[in-house]
Amino acid sequence: MAIFFSQLPKIVFLSVIILAASYLPIPSLLSRSLSRLTQLKQHLSFNPSPALPKPPAIARPDRKFATMAYERELEIALLAVQRATLLTKSVYSSHSKGTLSKSDSSPVTIGDFGAQALIISSIKHAFPEDEVVGEEDANDLRQNGGLKDLVWDLVQKAKLEDSAAEDRIGGPIQSPDKMLDALDSGGSEGGAKGRIWALDPIDGTKGFLRGGQYAVCLALMVDGVPTVGVIGCPNLPVDDQAPLDSSIGADADGKEGKGVLFGAVKGEGASSRALGKGTLQAEQSIKMKPLDDITQATFCESVEAGHSSHGDQAAIASKLGITKPSVRMDSQAKYASIARGAGDLYLRLPTSKTYQEKIWDHAAGVVLVQEAGGEVTDAWGKPLNFSVGRTLKENKGVVAAPKAVFPRVIDAVKEVLDAKQ
Numbered sequence: 196m197a198i199f200f201s202q203l204p205k206i207v208f209l210s211v212i213i214l215a216a217s218y219l220p221i222p223s224l225l226s227r228s229l230s231r232l233t234q235l236k237q238h239l240s241f242n243p244s245p246a247l248p249k250p251p252a253i254a255r256p257d258r259k260f261a262t263m264a265y266e267r268e269l270e271i272a273l274l275a276v277q278r279a280t281l282l283t284k285s286v287y288s289s290h291s292k293g294t295l296s297k298s299d300s301s302p303v304t305i306g307d308f309g310a311q312a313l314i315i316s317s318i319k320h321a322f323p324e325d326e327v328v329g330e331e332d333a334n335d336l337r338q339n340g341g342l343k344d345l346v347w348d349l350v351q352k353a354k355l356e357d358s359a360a361e362d363r364i365g366g367p368i369q370s371p372d373k374m375l376d377a378l379d380s381g382g383s384e385g386g387a388k389g390r391i392w393a394l395d396p397i398d399g400t401k402g403f404l405r406g407g408q409y410a411v412c413l414a415l416m417v418d419g420v421p422t423v424g425v426i427g428c429p430n431l432p433v434d435d436q437a438p439l440d441s442s443i444g445a446d447a448d449g450k451e452g453k454g455v456l457f458g459a460v461k462g463e464g465a466s467s468r469a470l471g472k473g474t475l476q477a478e479q480s481i482k483m484k485p486l487d488d489i490t491q492a493t494f495c496e497s498v499e500a501g502h503s504s505h506g507d508q509a510a511i512a513s514k515l516g517i518t519k520p521s522v523r524m525d526s527q528a529k530y531a532s533i534a535r536g537a538g539d540l541y542l543r544l545p546t547s548k549t550y551q552e553k554i555w556d557h558a559a560g561v562v563l564v565q566e567a568g569g570e571v572t573d574a575w576g577k578p579l580n581f582s583v584g585r586t587l588k589e590n591k592g593v594v595a596a597p598k599a600v601f602p603r604v605i606d607a608v609k610e611v612l613d614a615k616q
């Protein structure tokens with residue numbers, strides 16, 4: 196046993212070499228690694244204790260070899276969003292089966308409160324000092340006991356099937372009062388300092404109601420910069436490559452192969468995985484599609500004409516020579532869809548001079564697109580400023596596209612906006 200421990204550094208080094216070799220596809224490198232291995236083996240058996248050289252840098256950095264920044268934040272956010280997404284699915288199915296009576300509050304309201312309580316309680320368990328910007332507070336539930344009971348019932352049932360995963364996010368909420376407390380902890384005003392989570396428990400409420408796209412969205416902002424982004428999309432296809440078509444925006448619920456969890460950390464890349472019920476499923480990294488010919492682009496826009504100007508977006512598409520019809524869907528599923536390369540562009544042109552976008556409608560999606568190789572600005576090409584409160588009050592509209600074509604897209608957007616001035 197003592198010999199085993201004295202050899203431990205070498206055993207670790209050997210494992211690193213073997214793993215590194217398996218990541219490098221080039222045969223010459225592989226054979227070099229193998230001969231190095233043989234030398235090491237001899238070294239190991241004859242000369243038990245001299246210091247070993249530092250393991251070589253690995254060409255493709257992998258999370259197995261280096262701890263990733265914000266790894267714990269990402270894991271907690273993924274588990275918390277997964278659990279809350281399961282709650283929203285259960286609200287939807289009891290609604291569509293008619294088990295929520297007509298006199299009950301809207302399923303969106305119930306799902307919103309339930310998902311927000313679960314996510315805030317997970318964050319506060321893991322990171323008690325962090326602030327949260329959420330849409331709801333507990334006042335409505337305090338005034339409406341029936342609604343409170345409905346939400347509490349759902350919150351109690353929403354448990355991850357894996358107890359270790361459930362423990363990681365603090366386990367079930369202990370009492371109705373604790374649920375109200377969690378809801379009330381979402382009142383941060385945002386700002387430019389410290390760690391602030393932006394939460395949208397059901398983004399895309401109309402999509403949720405029609406069984407189309409909606410998303411459970413959570414982002415950590417550090418000193419006003421979106422840094423960790425997680426989006427649960429129960430009605431998007433698991434397959435990153437599945438092409439987008441106009442049917443995606445409606446009637447997507449309950450089909451096989453649906454339900455995705457997206458995650459990204461600034462500087463660390465973006466990934467997708469199937470939405471599970473217990474521990475996190477295996478992930479794969481995602482990238483935007485290289486767009487060699489912009490006329491072949493697929494662009495995404497909101498379903499609701501009130502949220503963005505369909506007319507301006509059509510004019511921009513035609514300036515760029517895009518002939519495919521737009522794909523309309525609700526929620527930050529649009530950011531997720533372009534980040535995974537299923538679509539290419541996301542255009543959200545302002546419909547009014549006074550509307551201010553909410554930070555929780557964009558923060559998570561922005562991290563995802565940036566980490567998948569894209570750029571996001573407002574309609575005038577200004578960076579989105581998440582550090583000025585609960586809204587993006589310094590910005591108008593949103594444009595997201597792969598970096599390589601971004602300048603062309605923003606030029607077309609400006610031309611269309613200038614022509615209207």
Ligand SMILES: *[C@@H]1O[C@H](CO)[C@@H](O)[C@H](O)[C@H]1NC(C)=O
Pocket residue numbers: 578579580582583589
């Ligand atoms: C955001 O706005 C604040 C206040 O106007 C400003 O100081 C800061 O530089 C802005 N940040 C970005 C990224 O534009």
